[in-house]
Amino acid sequence: MTTILLVRHGRTDWTDQLRLQGQTDIPLNETGRSTSHLLRPLVQQHQPQSLIVSPAVRAVMTAEEISELSPVHDPRLQEAHLGSWEGMTPQQIGSDYALWRAGKLVPPGGEPMSKVHARVKAALLSAAELPGPVLLVTHGGVIRAMLDGLIGLRPENLVPVEPASLCVLEMEADAPARLRHYNLTASRLLTPSTAA
Numbered sequence: 001m002t003t004i005l006l007v008r009h010g011r012t013d014w015t016d017q018l019r020l021q022g023q024t025d026i027p028l029n030e031t032g033r034s035t036s037h038l039l040r041p042l043v044q045q046h047q048p049q050s051l052i053v054s055p056a057v058r059a060v061m062t063a064e065e066i067s068e069l070s071p072v073h074d075p076r077l078q079e080a081h082l083g084s085w086e087g088m089t090p091q092q093i094g095s096d097y098a099l100w101r102a103g104k105l106v107p108p109g110g111e112p113m114s115k116v117h118a119r120v121k122a123a124l125l126s127a128a129e130l131p132g133p134v135l136l137v138t139h140g141g142v143i144r145a146m147l148d149g150l151i152g153l154r155p156e157n158l159v160p161v162e163p164a165s166l167c168v169l170e171m172e173a174d175a176p177a178r179l180r181h182y183n184l185t186a187s188r189l190l191t192p193s194t195a196a
Contacts, residue, residue, distance in 0.1 A: 001172040003133035003180075004124065005046055006143050009054075009062040010036035010164040018089045021058075021139075022082030022110075028061045035164040036065035038186035042166055043067065048135035052127050054078050056139070062164065063137040071137075076123035079139035080116045083109030102156035103148070113145070120145045128171050143167060150177040159183065 010032030014021050028036065043066045051069035053059050054077040063071050085107040090097040099105035106112050120142050127134045140161040147153040150169070161167070161183060168181040 001170055002128045002130075003046060004127060004169040004171060005043060005048055005133055005135045006146065006167040006169065007039065007043065007062065007066060007135065007137045008140050008143055008161045008163055008165050009056070009058040009137060010065070012058050014087070015163055018091075019087050020082050020085050020089075020093075022079050022086040023056070024086045025057050027057050032058070032163065033061065033065060035186065036062045039164050039166060040066045042184060042186060043135065046133045046135075046168070048133045050127070050130040050132065050134045051137070052077065052123070052130075052134065053137045054139060054142070059137045059139065063135075066137070067135055069135070074123050074126075076119040077136060077138040077142055080113070080141045080145075081109075081111040083107040083111075085110065103154065116141065116145050117149050121149050124150070124171075147179065151179055153179070 010028045012021065012026040012032055013029050014026045048067060048069065051063060051067050051071045052074050053063045053071040055073040055075055056078060085093060096105055100107060103113050124146055127136055143161045144155045144158060147158065148155060162185050164185060166181065166184040170178045170180055
């Protein structure tokens with residue numbers, strides 16, 4: 001069995017402005033750096049042995065905050081190319097945004113989800129052959145594609161993957177992957193519960 005630690009990169013200025021980033025190369029902002037650093041102990045509890053990172057600067061910067069391992073950059077872990085929507089907000093896009101989030105529409109000039117699924121699955125299968133646990137630092141759309149392709153969790157049934165969050169998958173040969181944790185963030189773990 002291989003444990004896969006999926007980390008979404010930390011916040012950027014475009015994250016804070018609700019702008020779609022896609023493959024536009026936007027660095028972390030100060031909040032992104034600090035929340036990524038706070039995630040480090042949560043990631044390190046799993047004692048990752050291998051690190052694979054999207055080549056996007058926001059993913060590389062996140063990896064530097066959470067791990068001392070030498071990264072391997074894998075372009076298959078890049079976010080989906082969102083065509084003319086990159087840099088736009090959901091409000092600017094309008095009703096098509098909800099269709100895209102549900103996986104039912106490709107942005108103009110964007111990358112079809114079938115292509116995203118194929119490259120992401122190939123990257124994940126390669127990662128599963130490395131000494132584990134394997135830490136992958138990537139993007140929200142990539143994580144959604146992995147969960148859809150491996151476990152059948154459709155994008156329309158998932159709450160958004162938070163910036164600087166951890167999802168934990170367990171993969172075993174000839175068995176379905178299992179999702180052990182979803183959307184763990186340092187702030188959620190540090191905030192006292194208000195539930196009765």
